[in-house]
Amino acid sequence: MKEIYYYLLPIAFILFVMYTYWQGKQRRYEAAKQVLDEAIQAGLTEPSCLHPVIDPIVCCGSGACVRVCPENAIGIINHKAVLINPAHCIGHGACAPACPVGAIKLVFGTERRGVEIPHVKPSFETNVPGIYIAGELGGMGLVRKAAEQGRQAIESIAKNRGSGKQLDVVIVGAGPAGLAATLGAMEKKLRSVTFEQEDSLGGTVYHYPRNKIVMTQPVVLPLVGKAKLGEITKEDLLAFWHRIVERVGMKINFNERVERVTATSGGYLVKSNKAEYLTRNVLLAIGRRGTPRKLGVPGEESPKVVYRLVDPEQYQGRKILVVGGGDSAIEAAVATSEQPGTTVTLSYRGDAFGRIKQKNRDRLAAAERDGKLTVLLSSNVAKIEKDHVHLDKDGEAICFENHGVIVCAGGILPMGMLKDMGIQVETKYGTD
Numbered sequence: 056m057k058e059i060y061y062y063l064l065p066i067a068f069i070l071f072v073m074y075t076y077w078q079g080k081q082r083r084y085e086a087a088k089q090v091l092d093e094a095i096q097a098g099l100t101e102p103s104c105l106h107p108v109i110d111p112i113v114c115c116g117s118g119a120c121v122r123v124c125p126e127n128a129i130g131i132i133n134h135k136a137v138l139i140n141p142a143h144c145i146g147h148g149a150c151a152p153a154c155p156v157g158a159i160k161l162v163f164g165t166e167r168r169g170v171e172i173p174h175v176k177p178s179f180e181t182n183v184p185g186i187y188i189a190g191e192l193g194g195m196g197l198v199r200k201a202a203e204q205g206r207q208a209i210e211s212i213a214k215n216r217g218s219g220k221q222l223d224v225v226i227v228g229a230g231p232a233g234l235a236a237t238l239g240a241m242e243k244k245l246r247s248v249t250f251e252q253e254d255s256l257g258g259t260v261y262h263y264p265r266n267k268i269v270m271t272q273p274v275v276l277p278l279v280g281k282a283k284l285g286e287i288t289k290e291d292l293l294a295f296w297h298r299i300v301e302r303v304g305m306k307i308n309f310n311e312r313v314e315r316v317t318a319t320s321g322g323y324l325v326k327s328n329k330a331e332y333l334t335r336n337v338l339l340a341i342g343r344r345g346t347p348r349k350l351g352v353p354g355e356e357s358p359k360v361v362y363r364l365v366d367p368e369q370y371q372g373r374k375i376l377v378v379g380g381g382d383s384a385i386e387a388a389v390a391t392s393e394q395p396g397t398t399v400t401l402s403y404r405g406d407a408f409g410r411i412k413q414k415n416r417d418r419l420a421a422a423e424r425d426g427k428l429t430v431l432l433s434s435n436v437a438k439i440e441k442d443h444v445h446l447d448k449d450g451e452a453i454c455f456e457n458h459g460v461i462v463c464a465g466g467i468l469p470m471g472m473l474k475d476m477g478i479q480v481e482t483k484y485g486t487d
């Protein structure tokens with residue numbers, strides 16, 4: 056009789072371990088399924104650029120891709136990897152090489168939503184001689200890749216310098232690609248000007264959520280050498296760039312937006328919102344975020360109007376208007392409404408909010424219910440004054456006290472400017 060326990064105990068132990076393992080797996084499936092369902096409900100099923108396509112027949116459900124994805128964009132459902140959070144995928148591409156059976160392919164765009172990718176040669180020159188593209192605009196995202204491309208593009212440009220009054224190169228954008236390119240231009244002693252439409256450097260990094268951990272890798276920067284970057288907070292990465300800018304004495308023309316580039320004999324005329332420049336080459340390091348869409352109303356040039364929320368705390372005790380109907384508008388409205396003594400009005404021209412995350416919809420409803428926030432649907436801003444704003448709501452004019460306006464009305468994508476310059480752009484529908 057005793058012997059039976061010798062056999063039963065290990066079997067019971069093994070069954071217990073298997074059951075606990077199976078339960079853990081089920082819980083992970085459920086969690087992944089919930090993320091996927093939320094993305095479908097919010098209509099956020101289209102990845103923005105480079106993303107993985109997983110072949111379910113080849114996939115063995117090892118979960119290696121899930122473990123390496125820093126954005127939690129992939130999950131395992133029913134033993135197969137699935138892109139559960141497509142909007143979070145930023146195209147690291149870490150998942151594809153991690154897959155032990157080669158089930159993942161990285162592609163641009165989807166069947167339903169094409170992604171426009173400009174033609175760029177290995178030298179980073181486009182089909183238009185003298186116009187170069189580096190960084191995310193060319194299709195490949197990531198801080199390290201953008202910085203490396205910026206450096207390499209300048210190496211090509213340095214072989215074709217300007218003459219007379221021409222600059223050698225105009226660098227557009229001060230994100231990772233533009234910053235590395237500017238360092239390269241300084242190292243090669245090129246006559247160059249760098250423009251940034253915003254008031255600070257960093258590009259997309261500048262817009263990451265506070266304290267976001269940036270997953271990056273060491274990168275070689277001109278005049279600096281090998282920068283040992285790894286996992287770093289957004290704030291530390293920006294501080295790193297600021298230190299370099301100060302140390303090398305880099306000049307960046309902030310708040311200067313390049314609006315048009317036209318061909319001249321032997322070069323280009325670059326027109327910004329402030330001046331015109333003659334140059335032999337242009338390096339577009341403008342990323343894919345585009346330029347914030349403006350309202351086009353009187354008073355919009357006021358310093359109290361901004362196009363993104365940096366720090367909700369700065370609005371404590373103030374009367375704020377947020378304009379827009381997407382996730383970023385709702386997130387800005389809710390975050391500012393949580394500040395003590397802040398009154399927030401959210402104005403949206405549509406008669407209902409469209410595709411927004413369920414979490415944001417719930418947070419908005421709660422803030423409205425608690426009386427922290429007022430939503431004005433079917434409304435348009437008509438005029439912005441120092442201490443007031445004027446709106447038109449369903450034909451009725453309304454005016455209220457206001458200390459700050461946050462416009463989250465999306466962006467004008469850069470492809471139009473590229474096409475105007477004659478740069479060939481291909482739309483990819485799920486191809487590499």
Ligand SMILES: Cc1cc2nc3c(=O)[nH]c(=O)nc-3n(C[C@H](O)[C@H](O)[C@H](O)COP(=O)(O)OP(=O)(O)OC[C@H]3O[C@@H](n4cnc5c(N)ncnc54)[C@H](O)[C@@H]3O)c2cc1C
Nearest residue numbers: 190191196197198228230231232252258259270313341342
């Ligand atoms: C939420 C999120 C998380 C991410 N996390 C990571 C991560 O962890 N690790 C990683 O490696 N990558 C990450 N990325 C991707 C990475 O941020 C980008 O790939 C990288 O910033 C691209 O650099 P860039 O210089 O090409 O473009 P950008 O960083 O977009 O910079 C372009 C700059 O050009 C300026 N500009 C645009 N048009 C004009 C104009 N007409 N005139 C003047 N200036 C102009 C813009 O204002 C901007 O400053 C993330 C991206 C997002 C959205």
Ligand code: SF4
Nearest residue numbers: 124144145147148150
């Ligand atoms: S490409 Fe990057 S962000 Fe997208 S799923 Fe793969 S590892 Fe995650």
